[in-house]
Amino acid sequence: MHKINMKNAGLSEQFIQEAALYKELYVGRIVSQYKNVYKVITEYGELTAEISGKFRYKVKDLSQYPAVGDFVMLDKTNDRSGNAIIHAVLTRKSIFERKAAGTANDVQVIAVNIDTVFICMALNQDFNVRRVERYLSIAWDSGAIPVIVLTKSDISKDISANIAQLDSVAIGVDVLVTNSRSEKGHQAVEPYIDSGKTVAFVGSSGVGKSTLINRILGADLLYTKETRNDDKGRHTTTRRELIVLPDRGALIDTPGMRELGIESASVSKSFADIDKLAENCRFHDCSHEKEPNCAVLKAIQNGVILSERLVSYQKLKKEAKYEGLNSKQIETEKMNAMFGKMGGMKNVRKMIKEKNKRKR
Ligand SMILES: Nc1nc2c(ncn2[C@@H]2O[C@H](COP(=O)(O)OP(=O)(O)OP(=O)(O)O)[C@@H](O)[C@H]2O)c(=O)[nH]1
Ligand SMILES: [Zn+2]
Numbered sequence: 001m002h003k004i005n006m007k008n009a010g011l012s013e014q015f016i017q018e019a020a021l022y023k024e025l026y027v028g029r030i031v032s033q034y035k036n037v038y039k040v041i042t043e044y045g046e047l048t049a050e051i052s053g054k055f056r057y058k059v060k061d062l063s064q065y066p067a068v069g070d071f072v073m074l075d076k077t078n079d080r081s082g083n084a085i086i087h088a089v090l091t092r093k094s095i096f097e098r099k100a101a102g103t104a105n106d107v108q109v110i111a112v113n114i115d116t117v118f119i120c121m122a123l124n125q126d127f128n129v130r131r132v133e134r135y136l137s138i139a140w141d142s143g144a145i146p147v148i149v150l151t152k153s154d155i156s157k158d159i160s161a162n163i164a165q166l167d168s169v170a171i172g173v174d175v176l177v178t179n180s181r182s183e184k185g186h187q188a189v190e191p192y193i194d195s196g197k198t199v200a201f202v203g204s205s206g207v208g209k210s211t212l213i214n215r216i217l218g219a220d221l222l223y224t225k226e227t228r229n230d231d232k233g234r235h236t237t238t239r240r241e242l243i244v245l246p247d248r249g250a251l252i253d254t255p256g257m258r259e260l261g262i263e264s265a266s267v268s269k270s271f272a273d274i275d276k277l278a279e280n281c282r283f284h285d286c287s288h289e290k291e292p293n294c295a296v297l298k299a300i301q302n303g304v305i306l307s308e309r310l311v312s313y314q315k316l317k318k319e320a321k322y323e324g325l326n327s328k329q330i331e332t333e334k335m336n337a338m339f340g341k342m343g344g345m346k347n348v349r350k351m352i353k354e355k356n357k358r359k360r
Contacts, residue, residue, distance in 0.1 A: 006043050008195045009244045010113060015071045018090045025073040025087055030066050031242045037083065038066055041244065049074060049084040063097065067109040068240045068252060069198060094143030096200060111200050111240065111252045114144040116192050120203030121148065123156035130312050133169050135202060146173055149189060151208040153179040168306050171273060180208055186215040193248050200252040213253055217245065271313045273305060
C-alpha cells in the first residue's frame with residue numbers, strides 16, 4: 001500500500017480534533033461503496049471496510065450510514081473477512097442529498113464533506129435554466145458552495161445568450177465555461193481544485209462530467225468509469241467515487257441524477273431575492289399573482305426580475321408543498337389540481353372510460 005496524504009485528501013484540523021477523541025481508532029475517508037463494503041483511504045493506503053454491528057444497531061436512519069466523502073473511525077484490527085471495521089462517522093461539514101427516487105420522505109445522501117459543488121450543464125439543447133435552479137437549491141442546502149459549470153462550449157450556438165439566461169437565477173454564483181474537446185478547455189475549473197479541498201461534480205447524465213474529470217486529472221491519473229465484465233454492462237448509474245489528486249485535493253464524480261427532490265426549506269434560499277421583495281407586499285400571504293400592491297409583480301413590471309423566475313418560484317413552492325406525501329399521494333394531488341376544473345379525478349376517470357367505450 002502506498003501512503004496517502006490525508007490532509008491533502010480533505011482531513012482538516014476540525015476532523016483531526018474530532019478523530020483524536022477516539023483513542024484506539026484511526027481515521028479514514030470513504031472513497032466508494034459497494035453494497036455493505038466500503039473502499040476507504042487512510043494514511044497507510046487504501047483498504048476495504050464494513051460497519052460494526054454496534055454501529056448498525058445504533059443508527060436510526062439510512063442517512064447516518066457512511067457515505068462517499070465521510071471521515072470514519074476504523075479499528076486497527078481486521079475482522080475475519082479481511083475488512084477493517086468502521087465504528088463511527090465524524091461530524092459532516094456538508095451533505096449533498098436528494099429525495100430518493102419515487103419516494104417523498106427518504107433522502108439519499110449523494111456525497112458529504114464537499115467544499116464546492118460543480119453543477120454541470122451542457123451548452124446544447126439540454127441547457128435548461130430551471131434544472132440549474134433545482135440543483136442550486138439543493139446545493140445551497142448542502143452547505144457547500146455551488147459553482148455552475150457549463151460544458152461542451154464547442155457545440156454551443158450562443159454561449160453569451162445562455163449565460164445571460166443564468167444571470168437571474170445564479171445570483172452570486174460563479175459561472176464557468178468548459179470544453180473537453182480542447183486541450184485547455186478545463187482551465188476555468190482549476191482554481192477551485194486545491195489541496196485539502198473537495199469538489200463534487202453533479203448534473204444530468206451525459207453532460208460530460210467524467211470527460212471533464214479526465215481532463216482535470218490529465219497526466220496525474222487516467223480515470224475511466226468502472227466497467228463490469230458481466231452482462232449488466234457499465235454501471236454508471238451507481239457510480240459515486242472520490243478521487244484523490246496528488247497535491248490538489250479530492251474530487252467526487254456522481255452519477256446523473258434524474259429525479260431531484262425539492263425540500264421546502266431550500267426553495268427560499270435560491271429565491272432569496274423574491275422572498276426579500278415579498279416582505280413589501282401588502283398581504284403577508286400574497287401569492288404574487290394578482291394582489292394589489294404586490295412588490296414582486298411590481299419588480300417584474302420594472303424589469304428587476306424576470307417573470308419566468310416568478311413562475312419557476314411558484315412551481316418549486318408547489319412541489320415543496322407535497323413534502324410528506326408518498327409518491328402515489330403526490331400523483332393524486334397533482335391530478336386533482338390539474339383536473340380540478342373538470343370536476344375532479346372521478347369525473348376524469350369517467351370521461352376516459354367513456355372515451356374508451358366509444359373507441360370500441
Ligand atoms: N462536443 C463535446 N462532447 C463532449 C464534451 N465533453 C464530453 N463530451 C461527450 O459527451 C458524452 C458524455 O460524456 P460523459 O463524460 O460520459 O458524461 P457524464 O456526465 O459523465 O455522464 P454520466 O456518466 O452518465 O453521468 C461523451 O460522448 C463525451 O465524449 C465536450 O466538451 N464537447
Ligand atoms: Zn406579492
